[in-house]
Amino acid sequence: MHSSITIVGASLAGVRAAEALRSEGFKGNIKLLGDEAHIAYDRPPLSKSFLEGEMTSEKLSLLTSEKINELEIEVRTDSKASNLDIESRTLEVNGEVEEFDALIIATGARARKLPNTDKINGVHTLRSLDDSIKIRKSFKSGNPKVVVVGGGFIGCEVAATASNLGIEVTIVESQDVPLSHVLGEEAGKVISELHTNNGVRLKCGVEVQEIKGDSQVEGVLLEDGTLLEADLVIVGIGAVPNTEWLENSGLTIENGVCCDQTCLVAPNIVAAGDVARWDHQGYGKSIRLEHWDNAAEQGKHAALRLLQTEAEALPYAPIPWFWSDQFDRKIQLAGISSPEDDFEVVVDSPDEGRFTGIYGSEGKLRAVLGINRPRHVMQFKSLMENKASWKEALDFAKEIG
Amino acid sequence: MRVVVDFDLCESNAICMQIAPDIFEVRDDDFLYILDETPSEDRRSNLEESVQRCPKQAISIEE
Numbered sequence: 352m353h354s355s356i357t358i359v360g361a362s363l364a365g366v367r368a369a370e371a372l373r374s375e376g377f378k379g380n381i382k383l384l385g386d387e388a389h390i391a392y393d394r395p396p397l398s399k400s401f402l403e404g405e406m407t408s409e410k411l412s413l414l415t416s417e418k419i420n421e422l423e424i425e426v427r428t429d430s431k432a433s434n435l436d437i438e439s440r441t442l443e444v445n446g447e448v449e450e451f452d453a454l455i456i457a458t459g460a461r462a463r464k465l466p467n468t469d470k471i472n473g474v475h476t477l478r479s480l481d482d483s484i485k486i487r488k489s490f491k492s493g494n495p496k497v498v499v500v501g502g503g504f505i506g507c508e509v510a511a512t513a514s515n516l517g518i519e520v521t522i523v524e525s526q527d528v529p530l531s532h533v534l535g536e537e538a539g540k541v542i543s544e545l546h547t548n549n550g551v552r553l554k555c556g557v558e559v560q561e562i563k564g565d566s567q568v569e570g571v572l573l574e575d576g577t578l579l580e581a582d583l584v585i586v587g588i589g590a591v592p593n594t595e596w597l598e599n600s601g602l603t604i605e606n607g608v609c610c611d612q613t614c615l616v617a618p619n620i621v622a623a624g625d626v627a628r629w630d631h632q633g634y635g636k637s638i639r640l641e642h643w644d645n646a647a648e649q650g651k652h653a654a655l656r657l658l659q660t661e662a663e664a665l666p667y668a669p670i671p672w673f674w675s676d677q678f679d680r681k682i683q684l685a686g687i688s689s690p691e692d693d694f695e696v697v698v699d700s701p702d703e704g705r706f707t708g709i710y711g712s713e714g715k716l717r718a719v720l721g722i723n724r725p726r727h728v729m730q731f732k733s734l735m736e737n738k739a740s741w742k743e744a745l746d747f748a749k750e751i752g
Numbered sequence: 753m754r755v756v757v758d759f760d761l762c763e764s765n766a767i768c769m770q771i772a773p774d775i776f777e778v779r780d781d782d783f784l785y786i787l788d789e790t791p792s793e794d795r796r797s798n799l800e801e802s803v804q805r806c807p808k809q810a811i812s813i814e815e
């Protein structure tokens with residue numbers, strides 16, 4: 352049995368890992384290290400209710416001081432891990448060497464930036480509480496013109512929040528239809544319309560050429576020559592897993608730290624959450640997710656893995672699930688969809704503002720999309736857990752439709 | 753034990769329903785209904801999983 356477990360990354364996956372270790376009866380030391388100044392907090396509201404200004408930062412907390420005492424864990428903020436050495440089982444924390452028996456890698460991901468924009472005031476990415484506080488402040492100062500670069504989920508959510516606040520906002524998206532790489536064209540168009548109907552301007556199928564402005568941002572120049580004036584630019588062009596600190600460790604890094612089916616990276620080392628790429632037994636390939644529910648569940652699974660023998664270890668093979676809130680719509684996707692899949696709206700229709708659609712390929716149900724249809728999403732998710740065929744899914748749709 | 757949901761927090765995403773359909777139901781009106789407020793002891797582990805998986809931390813168990 353290990354006597355001390357170090358968790359690097361004090362966010363959702365890390366916190367859930369610590370909780371799982373204790374509820375499984377682990378009695379040794381647990382260190383939870385994070386490089387942020389804040390103790391673990393919840394990120395989804397950062398582009399939604401918190402950004403809109405309805406919430407205090409205390410409400411985001413994932414770990415209260417009572418909880419820390421109850422769990423008897425050592426929590427350290429402003430503590431950056433580096434130089435992992437798997438032979439000697441040591442790592443450096445702010446340059447000081449520390450030992451561990453077992454390690455949980457939960458360093459998540461960070462927002463991808465546009466090159467050469469670091470020095471321009473008013474250009475932001477959104478990943479941390481501090482990012483959200485800064486953007487929220489800018490939303491409230493004067494009446495800023497906002498350009499969102501990237502029409503992914505976070506970009507769309509930020510645009511919706513800005514628009515709810517009465518701010519003029521434009522989304523620039525390089526694909527012809529936002530979100531079509533995940534949801535396919537048909538569903539992507541529904542989301543586009545949601546935005547345009549609410550006054551968001553969309554510039555699609557065009558890349559950003561340059562962010563204009565020396566010290567303060569002035570505009571966004573597009574490749575087709577259009578210049579969009581901007582006081583505030585929010586860049587939402589995806590996330591990059593935080594694996595740099597593992598680079599010389601000998602662990603395999605391929606857009607995430609690679610794990611086996613059970614979340615094991617190497618003996619006594621596991622990984623979970625946005626940073627982890629693991630072999631998903633159900634899909635027969637390795638995947639990495641950036642979903643809240645996955646970080647929570649994988650954190651728990653990976654932690655328990657450290658307490659198990661190889662024979663006891665279970666594969667981690669959930670059906671992925673996430674949500675996104677935009678305007679009055681709750682968008683949920685369960686499963687893994689691909690733009691090549693067949694897509695069929697099975698209950699209601701996009702015109703009604705709520706519907707359920709399913710994705711399939713090779714005779715299998717692959718994913719379900721619900722717009723304000725949470726119940727159906729969960730029902731189809733259960734079908735996927737039972738490996739339902741496309742036909743079974745259609746039959747089920749008839750029953751509920 | 754008693755199931756308590758903070759309906760101000762709940763956003764009806766139905767994850768609890770998938771885990772414990774005998775206790776939680778999100779109906780077609782998009783609201784969450786508690787079907788069994790005082791589930792028997794053998795439902796505890798499922799209920800605890802619902803507490804943990806709820807993205808809004810809206811569910812709690814009162815003893």
Ligand SMILES: Cc1cc2nc3c(=O)[nH]c(=O)nc-3n(C[C@H](O)[C@H](O)[C@H](O)COP(=O)(O)OP(=O)(O)OC[C@H]3O[C@@H](n4cnc5c(N)ncnc54)[C@H](O)[C@@H]3O)c2cc1C
Nearest residue numbers: 360362363364386395432458459460624625641642643673
């Ligand atoms: C604005 C926003 C909105 C979102 N909305 C949704 C949503 O609606 N639905 C949904 O399903 N998901 C959503 N997500 C995704 C979800 O929040 C993430 O999947 C989740 O936070 C991942 O948790 P994690 O613990 O794996 O990593 P993270 O939350 O990224 O945390 C990793 C932590 O590790 C720290 N760290 C990194 N390197 C080191 C190091 N070397 N040493 C010490 N600490 C380190 C980081 O600073 C960070 O604090 C959203 C994310 C964002 C940013």
Ligand code: SF4
Nearest residue numbers: 762763765766768806
């Ligand atoms: S999981 Fe939580 S937020 Fe979702 S329906 Fe249940 S109680 Fe409400």
